[in-house]
Amino acid sequence: MLDRDGVGIHYEVAGPAGATTVLLTHGFSSSSQMWEPNLLALAGARRVITWDVRGHGLSGSPDDPALYSEALSVEDMTAVLDAAGVDRAVVGGLSLGGYLSLAFHLAHPERVAALMLFDTGPGYRRDEAREEWNRRVERTASAFETRGLDALTDSPEVARTTNRNTAGLARAARGIMAQRDSRVIDSLATIAVPTLVVVGANDIPFLAAADYMTGKIHGAVRVVLEGAGHASNVDQPAAFNHAVLEFLEGL
Numbered sequence: 001m002l003d004r005d006g007v008g009i010h011y012e013v014a015g016p017a018g019a020t021t022v023l024l025t026h027g028f029s030s031s032s033q034m035w036e037p038n039l040l041a042l043a044g045a046r047r048v049i050t051w052d053v054r055g056h057g058l059s060g061s062p063d064d065p066a067l068y069s070e071a072l073s074v075e076d077m078t079a080v081l082d083a084a085g086v087d088r089a090v091v092g093g094l095s096l097g098g099y100l101s102l103a104f105h106l107a108h109p110e111r112v113a114a115l116m117l118f119d120t121g122p123g124y125r126r127d128e129a130r131e132e133w134n135r136r137v138e139r140t141a142s143a144f145e146t147r148g149l150d151a152l153t154d155s156p157e158v159a160r161t162t163n164r165n166t167a168g169l170a171r172a173a174r175g176i177m178a179q180r181d182s183r184v185i186d187s188l189a190t191i192a193v194p195t196l197v198v199v200g201a202n203d204i205p206f207l208a209a210a211d212y213m214t215g216k217i218h219g220a221v222r223v224v225l226e227g228a229g230h231a232s233n234v235d236q237p238a239a240f241n242h243a244v245l246e247f248l249e250g251l
Contacts (some may be wrong), residue, residue: 001058002079006066010058011051015043016067020113020248021083022048022090025097027157027231029169031057034094034157037237042244043234049089051080053096053185054172057161061168068175074104081111090248092116092196093144094157094233096177099123099184106187114194114251115217116244119230121209122216130179141173142233157231188216195220196247199237221247 002009012032022042026034032050036043043049052059053073062068077100080090093101098120103114123243124130143151144166151166152158195217199210201224214222225245228235 002076002083003201004054004072004076004079006060007054007062008058008060009012009051009054009076009080009207010119011049011083013047013049013084013121014039015044015047017047017048019085020044021081022046022085022116022211023077023086024048024050024090025053025077025091025093025100026050026056027093027095027097028173029152029161030094030157031161032232033057033161034234038233038241038244041237041241042248046248047084047086049080049084049086051054051076051166051175053074053166055176061165063167063173065171065175068171070100070103070176071107073100073176074107078108078111081243087111088113090114090116090251092118092244093120094118095120095230097117097190100176102184102187104183105193109193112193112240115191116198116247117213118194118198118240119200119206119210119232121206122188122213123179123182125182125185132177132184137173137178139217140177141170144170153159156229157232188213188217191217191220193206194247194251196244197222198232198240198243200230200232201226201234202229202235206230
């Protein structure tokens with residue numbers, strides 16, 4: 001557990017030291033537990049770091065809304081790598097975790113050896129689309145405040161999560177998941193590291209985003225997993241692990 005100015009950040013390390021390190025970030029309202037179907041395979045020959053975004057899992061859920069932001073989350077990722085003694089890593093994540101991986105690359109490109117983007121999107125360039133997204137985020141946050149745990153979806157990556165603090169999730173939605181600008185989507189063409197884009201064939205809302213990122217990131221590899229929805233790593237773990245390992249072994 002890291003102390004980030006009074007906010008605890010939980011992380012775990014699996015796999016052999018000295019090998020390629022992978023940093024994985026979970027999706028909104030989930031936690032590092034969502035990677036359980038993948039850790040045995042992925043950490044067999046390399047070090048894998050998983051962590052809980054503030055407001056999630058075993059990490060702290062501070063009362064102050066100002067302690068939740070994209071920038072703070074990116075620096076939490078930096079602190080986790082520092083604590084593990086890692087200068088450069090393959091950085092990947094699912095949904096919100098994928099977006100934070102892109103934001104991390106924008107802030108610290110020198111620390112990213114490769115990117116892995118799972119069932120995610122790069123944000124919005126148009127103000128109207130961003131505003132619509134933020135209205136959805138506000139509805140999500142309000143639902144956690146009024147309905148508590150009943151507001152959780154039944155998505156497989158969420159179902160694996162325990163230690164839920166719905167007030168923290170509401171603050172995380174408003175502070176971390178809400179979009180402020182187009183910096184991340186505008187940065188796609190500048191990405192020069194190997195990039196893997198994975199999306200479930202049934203994850204309809206993110207198929208177009210996967211195509212967009214693949215087209216904008218030079219040399220990006222796109223993999224569509226049949227029989228998988230938004231939680232592609234949980235829905236089809238064997239196919240997901242194969243795609244990720246094949247990419248990692250090619251670095």
